[in-house]
Amino acid sequence: MIPQTERYREMVLKSLNNERQRQLAARVAGVFKFLRSYALQSYADPAQVMRDVADIRARSVENMSELLERFEERATAAGAKVYWASNAQEANQIITDIVTAKGIKLAVKGKSMVSEETELNHFLEKAGVEVYEGDLGEFIVQQLHQPPFHIVGPAIHLSAEEISDLFVNLMGIEPTLDPVALGRAARVYLRDKFATAGVGITGVNVAVAETGSICLVENEGNIRLATSKPPVHIALMSIEKVVADVGDALEAIGLLTKSCTGQKISSYVSMITGPRKDGESDGPDELHIVILDNGRTAFYQDPELRQALRCIRCGACLGVCPIYTRIGGPTYGWIYSGPMGAVLNPLLLGINRSQDLFEACTQCGFCQEVCPGGIKHLDMFNRYRQMVIHGFPALNVKKEPKEGTRFMKLFAWGMRSPWRYRVGARLGRAFLKKYTQGGSIKALPILKGWFQYRDLPAPAPYTFREWWASQESQKTRLNAGKERSVTHGQ
Amino acid sequence: MEGVSLFIPCSVDLLLADLGQAMVKIIRRAGGNPYYRPEQTCCGHPAITSGHVDLAVDLAKRFVEIFEKDECIVCPAGSCVYTVKHLYPRVLKDEPAWQKRASDVASRVYELSEYLVDVLGVEDLGAQYPGKVAYHESCSLLRHLGIDQQPKRLISGVKGTELVPLVEADTCCGFGGEFALKFPELSGAIVGDKVQNFVNSGADILLLADPGCLLNIAGYIMRHNPEKKVMHLAQFLAANLREVTA
Structure with a gap:
């Protein structure tokens, strides 16, 4: 998916005007939000688990380089081959080289965000390899050449009619709106691909340093099949996926599936340690693990920014975000959407070109409340804003004049002195009163955005401090002659 | 009577005086004795959240100096309480001495309903x-x-x-x-x-x-x-x- 985060503003308007997409985004998000809160109740103490997993993620990110080295060592000892890719191009090249060297013409894939990040499918197809997504939703949007609508439900925006039309064309089935029949048709169609593919390509949910294992969660069995049927399995993971041991991995996975689809655990959890060994019946002959940086170590140097790597891609933040629930995923202009995208895209694509993503935030804080990684989204967004205002050469962030900076300087200057504050208050209130009609202000020559959808309640006839001073002097008059009243705070 | 310092947000002072008056009325009814420090202006929330954190440093310090001596500070705005409690440590991160003073004051700042229910027990x-x-x-x-x-x-x-x-x-x-x-x-x-x-x-x-x-x-x-x-x-x-x- 070609990044187009610059077009966010324009796409927001389009999405808001698309009534169907808007309702769908809200409904899908609402369902995931409900499922998550319900699933969390299966813990005796959900808040404690949230803290534990946030701690696991924090520790894993802090010790990342050490953990990755250990992972490489153990995975290699288990028979896997480990590769390091510094960017998307390198990762794609490594994978394509493995595939083409073996003369493989057909690949099946498990749903993987990071392979969307590197645009791997496109790369493989250019090298003459046919690629089939194995996850049903991902398969549907792939065939329609559309970006995934939601990180967990890629094709959730499509109607049964649209899917039926696609399958009629692709598979020659009779038109049907029966979801079970459509699912079965896809299964039959894909089963043949799984059976004949030379390679299965997946992502990685968690990598375990202690054992050199990779863990994958899914519901459809397509990943299980892609990692066991074809003779070669290639797993692509970004550097932050590694944790110390199996205990950390399982606790994180437990919270991942609850936060993601609201399942206590997904239908399948695969833990893969090396390729098939002698005497084992399942598994590929070869396991290749490609570890991708793609800009992550650059921002890792900054102790605050590195918390972005705690994200486990569960999507809990999407379902609770007041912005995401109005506009849906594709509006964000890249594979990572919602608050997740507003944290990751600026760091992976560039702060300047992605600034509308983090500017479009009401700072409600719902995302950070549900985040299993313990990411402080609002601190991150605030930091990005500061980076744009002042520039940040370490990450090539250009200083950009920000609308409102001049006003903010004047505002802060005024607020630093009670005298200036009072003068400003008098002028400002006189200005507002000029535009007040019958209890409200309908429009002003400034603040146009506000008045597009709202009025402004008329300012009270006096300021609080004026009222306070008058009632205090009244009190003093009342008390004159009596005992001297006790006054506080002066 | 309990003395309580009124932390009146600029929005309330400038536009919603009746909200400030209402606050005074119910604090008095609940048995508190409110007083007001007229040198207060704005806590700096808009500057901080828009990314102009540097512009808020002096505002945070002003706030600390004005309210430092107060035992109990009450505000009818969650966002301004949030600013003092959670954003000031960020704003003052390069000045640990000020950060410490700010967190001391912050520990005595209450949102209005919190003050009434948790502090006064009403x-x-x-x-x-x-x-x-x-x-x-x-x-x-x-x-x-x-x-x-x-x-x-x-x-x-x-x-x-x-x-x-x-x-x-x-x-x-x-x-x-x-x-x-x-x-x-x-x-x-x-x-x-x-x-x-x-x-x-x-x-x-x-x-x-x-x-x-x-x-x-x-x-x-x-x-x-x-x-x-x-x-x-x-x-x-x-x-x-x-x-x-x-």
């Missing part, structure tokens, strides 16, 4: 209102400060008032300060949904506890649903206090 102020109200959970209270029960207890303390459920009560109203100006379409869509949920709730009045949400929702209602009413909890309580006969 839930029934002697108010009466025969009707239905709904409560919007302002993000600044619910998520930034963890205050959810106190406002509801104060509402339950009002004789004759029924608190009706509000769908999506815990989601944002779409204000977000600068956000409302920069992304008016998004902000408008969000506040529109909030008001629709309020209308569907069947309540006569929507109560909340932050002036930001108040200006946003009241502004929307004035244009689109003028028959409905939104009030800060303090305004509601003060307007419905029964006369004390003593």
Whole structure:
């Protein structure tokens, strides 16, 4: 998916005007939000688990380089081959080289965000390899050449009619709106691909340093099949996926599936340690693990920014975000959407070109409340804003004049002195009163955005401090002659 | 009587004096003795959240100097309390001595409903209102400060008032300060949904506890649903206090 985060503003308007997409985004998000809160109740103490997993993620990110080295060592000892890719191009090249060297013409894939990040499918197809997504939703949007609508439900925006039309064309089935029949048709169609593919390509949910294992969660069995049927399995993971041991991995996975689809655990959890060994019946002959940086170590140097790597891609933040629930995923202009995208895209694509993503935030804080990684989204967004205002050469962030900076300087200057504050208050209130009609202000020559959808309640006839001073002097008059009243705070 | 220093947000001072008056009235009714330091201006929230953190350093220090001697500081705005408690440590991160002073002051700053319920132990102020109200959970209270029960207890303390459920009560109203100006379409869509949920709730009045949400929702209602009413909890309580006969 070609990044187009610059077009966010324009796409927001389009999405808001698309009534169907808007309702769908809200409904899908609402369902995931409900499922998550319900699933969390299966813990005796959900808040404690949230803290534990946030701690696991924090520790894993802090010790990342050490953990990755250990992972490489153990995975290699288990028979896997480990590769390091510094960017998307390198990762794609490594994978394509493995595939083409073996003369493989057909690949099946498990749903993987990071392979969307590197645009791997496109790369493989250019090298003459046919690629089939194995996850049903991902398969549907792939065939329609559309970006995934939601990180967990890629094709959730499509109607049964649209899917039926696609399958009629692709598979020659009779038109049907029966979801079970459509699912079965896809299964039959894909089963043949799984059976004949030379390679299965997946992502990685968690990598375990202690054992050199990779863990994958899914519901459809397509990943299980892609990692066991074809003779070669290639797993692509970004550097932050590694944790110390199996205990950390399982606790994180437990919270991942609850936060993601609201399942206590997904239908399948695969833990893969090396390729098939002698005497084992399942598994590929070869396991290749490609570890991708793609800009992550650059921002890792900054102790605050590195918390972005705690994200486990569960999507809990999407379902609770007041912005995401109005506009849906594709509006964000890249594979990572919602608050997740507003944290990751600026760091992976560039702060300047992605600034509308983090500017479009009401700072409600719902995302950070549900985040299993313990990411402080609002601190991150605030930091990005500061980076744009002042520039940040370490990450090539250009200083950009920000609308409102001049006003903010004047505002802060005024607020630093009670005298200036009072003068400003008098002028400002006189200005507002000029535009007040019958209890409200309908429009002003400034603040146009506000008045597009709202009025402004008329300012009270006096300021609080004026009222306070008058009632205090009244009190003093009342008390004159009596005992001297006790006054506080002066 | 308990002396309590009034931390009046600039929005309340400049636009919503009646909210400040209401606050004074109910604190007095609850047995507190409010006083006001007129040298206060703005806590710096808009500067900080828009990324102009450097511009807020002096404002944070001013706040500390003005309120440092007070035992108890009360504010009718969750967002301003959040600023002092959670944003000042960020603003003053390069000056540990100031950071320490700020966190000392912050430990004595209370949001109004928190002050009434947790500090004074008052839930029934002697108010009466025969009707239905709904409560919007302002993000600044619910998520930034963890205050959810106190406002509801104060509402339950009002004789004759029924608190009706509000769908999506815990989601944002779409204000977000600068956000409302920069992304008016998004902000408008969000506040529109909030008001629709309020209308569907069947309540006569929507109560909340932050002036930001108040200006946003009241502004929307004035244009689109003028028959409905939104009030800060303090305004509601003060307007419905029964006369004390003593």
